[in-house]
Amino acid sequence: MTDHARYPHLFTPLDLGFTQLKNRAVMGSMHTGLEELADGFERQAAFFTERARGGVGMIITGGVAPNDEAGRGSALTTPAQALGHRSVTEAVHAADPDVKICMQILHAGALARTPDCVAPSAVRSRIGSYMPNELDEAGIEKQIRDFANCAALAQSAGYDGVEIIGSAGYLLSTFLVEKTNLRTDRWGGSFENRMRLAVEVVRRVRQTVGPKFIVIFRIPGMDMLEGGLAWDEVTALAQGVEAAGATIISTHFCWHEAQVPTIATMVPRAAFTQVTGRLRQVVKCPVITSNRINMPQVAEDVLARGDGDLVSMARPMLADPDLVAKARDGREDEINTCIACNQACLDHSFTGRLVSCLVNPRACHETELNYPAAEQPRRIAVVGAGPAGLAYATVAAQRGHQVTLFExxxxxxxxxxxxxxxxxxxxFDETLRYYRRMIDALGVELRLGVAVDASALEAAGYDEVVVATGVEPRTPDIDGVDHPKVVGYVDAILGRRPIGRRVAIIGAGGIGFDVAELITHAGTSAALDVDVFAREWGIDFANHPRGGVTGVALQVASSGREVVLLQRTADRLGRTLGRTTGWTHRLTLQRRGVRMIGGVEYVKVDDAGLHARVGGEDVLFEVDTVIICAGQTPKRELYDALADAGRRAVLVGGAFEAVELDAKRAIDQASRLASVA
Structure with a gap:
């Protein structure tokens, strides 16, 4: 089936008048950290080139600062800096002359990591590092000039356009919102005044770059912020920047301080595109929609509904640079889908680490992690088909090794x-679908239901044995741990044992939180139903109040169980969860009435329940079930048996190190080892 037959909207070109986009797929902006590296331009060139070859129609880079006070590690303020950027644009255009690449201009405003940060008013962000300096009239004029200068330098560097970000709590968006703009001059007060800076920046940029250059404005379509923009303000802003010269408007659904998840795996696919669809009705220019569009059929459906003219797929291009090409060629089942876990992308970005991808560790490492054909193909046995074993087996097979995978x-x-x-x-189902397909496509011999031992492996004469046998739950040393009330987390998750109405969970790491979510959940998963998701997080798509949120105290559907989540340390529970998603899990469980207690010493389990000491006092948790989520230990029996027999083996994943359950580390480690096997 041809691309136009299956995805007629996705693969229809878009005429912008002075230029054309070859399809409707946009790789949206992500700050990867490559921008700050000494060899950053070389690595960005490799990163973006791979995505250009992968079929995307337009690429938007990570944010680049227009001046020092904008506070990003990467800035474009001089012709000398533009020369470095030219190596990126030339590489992309050489890979595919039809791919457009635009540079995002990002002024972080009050979120800038510098004491010189600026804002409309001296209002400190809850997540900012410094109190911003209030801009005076001359300072505002300087910011406008710097935006225009940055755009002109981007044009000289060979970019096809720029994206001006006016959302997320960055400089332009703080002018838009009354809570951060306390001014009484022509830049504050009425919305006409508050949007003046955004409109003037677009106007000055267009004046500077001329008519044949793409200017994208990223608008806060729904900023998820109490006291944020009302719908009539969003539409006025869109019409204002369009009149000022924007070629394309890109909708954003984010304010970094907002207490609503927008791109985590718990968010339904394409949850926010309906907002873009409404905005599309009030402007004439093309509109980009975004958020949780991770497969070609989702993109096609969004476009077919009229929810946008273009679809932004940012992190999905981390997971699979060939996503669009695979859709074009009818190989959708080979797409390595973004699962929106945030663990290697946003969590890394917000903690100053180089971004990558849990399911694709090559992302942002294209110059150092590759899978070349093996010089001498070998017979390799991989034991264990968890994340590490799957990654090792498929990478090794891709390189030409003959792989047998035992599970x-x-x-x-x-x-x-x-x-x-x-x-x-x-x-997570998508990742397993991907690996099943890769096992078949790469000719990996899969043997399920086989508990292979050292002697069998030795007799088969493999050239290499990889032990990816994973972990087993750790059983804590607690009196009565074998009591009928006690259930291991594996049995709890798989439904092998009944769970009572009153439950104590021992261990508050990722597994403990997952088990608490599972046993307190009721009804349809919010990740599968936009209406349920909206109710749980107070989003009003129909009426679009300020910020799109109701501000009403929320209660999520609950199973009715009384659950207490416990941990030994006195730290805040959930401290080890992901930086950008942990708060959502804590908040959801709190809304279901889950109690969370740290500093617990476990004494015993008996018919009465779980006996413990908290703060030096004896406490009885009168529960029907105690679920053990107390960590894991490596399963190394096979590895030890091979070592005893004098046979060298490679140890990967949880069998190598069982510190929490870390698929990110397991897949990365296995892929790197297989790349040199």
């Missing part, structure tokens, strides 16, 4: 088979 269970996946059963983590 004692009757399905692949390991710990992913637990994760995918947790409400809100349904996307």
């Amino acid at each position: 004692q269970a009757d399905e692949i996946g390991g710990q992913f088979n637990l994760a995918r059963r947790i409400p809100g983590k349904e996307e």
Whole structure:
């Protein structure tokens, strides 16, 4: 089936008048950290080139600052800096002359990591590092000039356009919102005044770059902020920047301080595109929609509904640079889908680490991690088909090795088979679908239901044995841990044991939170239903109040169980969860009435329940069930047996190190080892 037959909207070109986009797929902006590296331009060139070859119609880079006070590690303020950027644009255009690449101009405003940061008013962001300096009239004029200068330098560097970000709590958006703009001059007060800077920046940029240069404005379509923009303000802003010269408007659904998840795996696919669809009715220019569009059929459906003229797929291009090409060629089942886990992308970005991808560790490492054909193909046995074993087996097979993959269970996946059963983590199914397809496509011999031992491996004469046998739950030393009330987390997740109405969970790491989510959940998963998601997080798509949120105290559907989540340390529970998603899990459980207690010493389990000491006092948790989520230990029996027999083996994943359940580390480690096998 041809691309136009299956995805007629996605693969229709878009005429911009002075130029054309070859399709409707946009790689949206992401700050990767490559921008700050000494060899950053070389690595950005490799990163973006791979995506250009992968079929995307337009690429938007990570944010680049227009001046020092904008506070990003990467700035474009001089012709000398533009020369470095030219190496990126030339590489992309050489890979595919039809791909457009635009540079995002990002002024972080009050979120800038510098004491010289500026804002409309001296209002400190809850997540900012410094109190911003209030701009005077001359300072505002300087910012406008710097935006225009940055755009002109981007044009000289060979970019096809720029994106001006006016959302997310960055400089331009803080002028738009009354809570951060306390001014009484012509830049504050009425919305006409508050939007003046955004409109003037677009006007001055257009005046500077001329008519044949793409100017995208990223608008806060729904900023998820109480006291944020009302719908009539969003439409006025869109019409204002369009009149000022914007070629394209890109909708954004984010304010970094907002208490609503917008791009985590618990968010339904294409949850916010309906807002873009409404905005599209009030402007004439093309509009980009975004957020949780991770597969070609989702993109096609969004475009077919009229929810946008273009679809932004940012992190999905981390997961699979060839996503669009695979859709074009009818190989959708080979797409390595973004599961919106945030673990290697946003969590890294917000902690100052180089961005990558849990399911694709090559992302942002294209110059150092590659899978060349093996000089001497070998017979390799991989034991264990969890994330590490799957990654090693498929990378080794891709390089030309003959791989046999053993798994004692009757399905692949390991710990992913637990994760995918947790409400809100349904996307994990996509990763297992991808690996099943790769096993078949790459000719990996898969042996399910086989508990292979050292002697069998030795007799088969493999050139290399990779032990990816994973982990087993740790059983804590607690009196009565074998009591009938006690259930292990594997049995709890798989439904092998009944769970009572009153439950104590021992261990508040990722597994503990997952189990708490599972046993307190009721009804349809919010990740699968936009209406349920909107109710749980107070989003009003129909009426679009200020910021799009109701501000009403929310209660999520609950199973009615009384659950207490416990941990030994006195730290805040959930401290080890992801930086950008942990708060959502804590908040959801709190809304269901889950109690969270730290500093617990476990004494015993008996018919009365769980006996413990908290703060030096004896406490009895009168529960029907105690679920053990007290960590894991590596399963190394096979590795030890091979070592005893004098046979060298490679140890990967949880069998190598069982510190929490870390699929990101396991897949990265296995892929790197397989790349040199």
